[in-house]
Amino acid sequence: MASRFSSVQLQRRLYTTTSQWSVRQVRSSDFHGCLGELKNHISDSDFIALSLQNTGSSSFPWHRLQPFDTYDTAYCKTKYAAEKFQILQFALCPFSVRESKLIAHPYNFHLFPRDELNIGMPSYSFSCQVSHLTSMAREGFDFDACIYDGISYLSRAQEFIAKVRMGCPTLTSNTNVAKSSSKPSVADSIFVQRVKSRVKNWKDACNSSSKKSDGLLSLLEKLIPGREQYGSRPSMTIDVCSERQVILVLELLMEFSDDLVPVVIPAKSGGTRAIRAILTSSKEDKILLEKELQNLEEEENKKIRGFREVIEMISASQKPIISYSSLNGVYLIFFIFGCFLFFVFLLFSNFCSNAFVLDADFTFIHSKFLAPLPTNIDEFASSLHLVFPRVLDVKHLMSKIGGLNKPTSITSALSYLKNHYYAPVDLDIPVEATGNDHKFHGHNAIWLCHLFAKVCSVLKIDLDGVQSNNNKRLASMLDECANVSSSFSPYHHKPEDENIKIWAKNAIKVSCRHLIFLWGFRDGMTARLLKTALEGSHEVFCEEFDVRFVDKKCAIVVFWQPGLSETFLDAINSDGIVGSLREMVSEGLRAAGYETYKRVCRLDLWEADLAESLERAMLEEHHSILEAEPETVRLDINYSNDSLIYLNDL
Template sequence: MASRFSYFQLHRRLYTTTTDQWSIKQVRNSNFHGCLGDLKNHISDSDFIALSLQRTGSSSFPWHRPQPFDTLDTAYCKAKYAAEKFQILQFSLCPFSVRDSKLIAHPYNFHLFPRDELNIGMPSYSFSCQVSHLTSIAREGFDFGAWVYDGISYLSRAQESIAKAQMGCQTLTPNTDAVKSSSEPSVFDTIFVQRVKSRVKNWKDAYDSSSKTNDALLSTLKKLIVGIEQYGSRPSIVIDVYSERQALLALELLKEFSDDVVPVVISAKSGGTQAIRAILTSSKEDKILLEKELQNLEDEENKKFRGFREVIEMISASQKPIVSYSSLHDFTFIHSKFLAPLPTSIDEFASSLHLVFPRVLEVKHLMSKIGGLSKPMSIAAALSYLKKHYYAPTYLDIPIEAPGNDHKPQGHNAIRLCHLFAKVCSLLKIDLSGVQSNNNECLASMLEKCSNVSSSFSPYHHEPKDEDVKIWARDVRKASCRHLVFLWGFREGMTAPLLKASLEGSHEVFCEEFYVRFVDKKCAIIVFSQPGLSETFLDAINSDCIVGSLREMVSEGLRATGYETYKRMCRFDLWEADLAESLERAIFEADPETAQLDINYSNDTVISLDDL
């Protein structure tokens, strides 16, 4: 028995590693562009990409955090509110692969700061910070000075389009294959196309004839008459357009001259397209050379605008599965900062995100399939639990490759997440090493075993109308949203047992089993065990016919509402400090007149002017 124990301990020591001893590539603005090449290679060579975000805050008040009783819709509203209010401080990224029991990882930690480098008011004028978050990273030795002065800035896709339009930038290599007329051409379209076609033909003919003549003056006059300009050393012509439709028609027309003409779109400062520049090349080789030059110019232009978003585009282009611990929080921030403003609904968000990141694997979902890991816990706590209760050998291989790597605790969560993912998959008998062969069937099988890992972000996800939710984080029991009632306006100093005792016997609905849970100090949830009781209670509390102790509680200010009001409150972004205040606002804004009348709960609390 002793020898077996020693053998087990030896294997545990060999195959588990403390993540804090490994170095992380710390990336700031000063070394950002220099590390992109290595990162691209690491992403290409890896099978998965783990990511973890450090934010300037997560919630202003406790009830703003997603709660067990939140539906997918209300949880999204809360995540959306946080993503729009706070910023990403550090973006930890770790491309990794698993070979048998060996985890090969390449961790990076990017320091981000939304600096307005182009003087266009983007990406952000201001953002919020939460004291507890800043205090936590300060204890880890975070350099706030370097963050402000050497943090990497960025623009989202939507902001980049706006910025390029404001600065009148050119779209150097338009995708003319995607240009199609949306409807039948009108008479004006036909006239415009014929005029442009005639002008382009005359331009080409004039250039050909002028290049053959020996008379320099005559050649110059021909170029002036036709309107030939120079783009570098090559002749070009500018076609003015007055609508996006004319721009599409001009690009479609230039396909007829695609053997030696390259089109370039010139953006208007007010937005849209100002003109189309056509550039004439001398040969097939010259055209290839020009297109390469334009692509290089576009890449340099994109780097200037995108900043850190280059990394996001790199991840998206790789189409590698992304491993996240809390995908809703992570990807609402990513969508808000790097793609576009967040949509109002979870379904729109899921569809938009799926186009950019089609494979998102949430480790929390996998953990729920293992006994003891279904309760909420941090990544570090989950790793510690697995180490104590399960034998899942995983050896970390993190090469120290370049200067700039250090042993500070910043950015270690991405490595821990890789480690946790590999261990959980090992326990669930999911073979990650098969992904390396690019075997689509193997990958599909693995993702099938991880069913519902990314169901929250599936564009085909449809939430049931009567969704069941949990009430307590550490209790697996669920209740229908229709059985929940929010209660506030009770006496100060109340606790859940005291409030439950006060309600028992106050009305017939409380003769059946019910539960009470406090959300914050001023608001509680009542969970009825039988259908229809919540509606009966809400009708009673808003009626003049109530009697007994419930009437007394109502006269003292007791208020109640159903789950639909809570949904509406989240959807309308009514985020007050107290949940009770937000619910009051939601009731008032839904029906101001009724809400104003409902303040007087019974005739005893109404002051008659005749009595004065």
């Protein structure tokens, strides 16, 4: 009771302290103005902490992550939540630690998916969970400001579509043009010669007209059809019908690279509509034009990307991302160099192992700012690793400290460290407070920085060494942190060896093959009553087993002896069952193995009750079997001499 009281006290002190912290609240009206400062803070910092505030996470009990979820089913659940709910706040805090002083630069971005470009993106319907919105409202969240002044955005995939729909021209550097590998055909040669002749005649005409006086004759020449202008510079549009012709035109224009600048004009239906060649007067004028076009393209990109510009900054920095996993420690580790000091290599070495932490926040980030989420966790891990190569989960690091593997919140973890360890970390936020800083928006990111620094202090990890590239010092740090080396191995998580937990606070694990789902039992059942009813109903229940309810209508039964789950499923689906089990089946008792549960998650059968989803999965599985192995329908014909008709007798 004392420890619980101290945790509450610490949380109150944290809220009191955070009222003095300066978190910059960023909305659409001042978003572009803060990008330059944010870029400098990211560049000067060693780590970046992230924390999101969503409109919800799960609607029904079984939709939430359960201890018995495997990596695949956990990913399916987070994928469903990320596609269903929306991000309203994105807290970002670049920070460094210098001599036990945490230097943080916290930002809190208010987001809203408005269709600012009138192209049908990213506006879409999304779900809201009452408890999440209530919590935000209690903290004083301004929903009106979010809706009317929240920062919009487009994902990378949506940006490409938007540029095509808007017909945004793209500057193409001649040095980056990929040469065609195939030999030109006769049609290609005719096309190239025709375009080359046009370009040469156009250039000659422009050069000859430039030598004339700028009188009435020059003005009339500009009005002649086919004479185009890009600002004050002459230009010419070359229509193309295929990507092959695009490459041929760009290769051709390389011959005139001293004074021509090519610009690709996309078609609204996709692909390229034309290549615009702009004539410059000198090398200096060409450099000036390319810079102007590049600046215009960057400004257009910022306008289209919106908040995703921040995601691109984080990705370009390659700084380690600090998160606090909400997935109960679900990890997927990919190793390059084996299991040698996983975490420390991840923190400090440029040759670190590829590690990936399955975190609900990153499924949201991928869905909203990168591209639609892949169907399986392996593709998701590969895709996210390209954008965020180093993601550090504080919960995983806390497991190296005794007693810290159970806290479910940042405040409870800070409370535990305060009561059990001496880890002084002073917080320095060199940002002056703005109008809304007295509210608690975005302070989770600061707490996360504080917790990370304290945990590293307890584990004797010198964060000052992050900025050092000295190999000797790095080796020394690895030796000092040998006690936090990971126990994972390249073969630790095999798909065929999916061990799961049944109870969150129990370390005992069991193979998912030993677990079955039960539903269709009488109303008012509890785990104890159901277990009592099952005891003695079949020979498999003479062995040790446990029962746990997933929701009101579905329970799981775990057998501690191998093979019993298969025996029970065969028995309940056969016609030879007897005794009380037969009576329960006649009343509607149903059972399914873990593969059916996987199928539920994979097919997105997210009904309110797990029992309904399991029924649908079994029904669809039955239909798929029938379609894959159709049975030949036999027509039984009763043959009899008395039934024959002889034509000669008619």
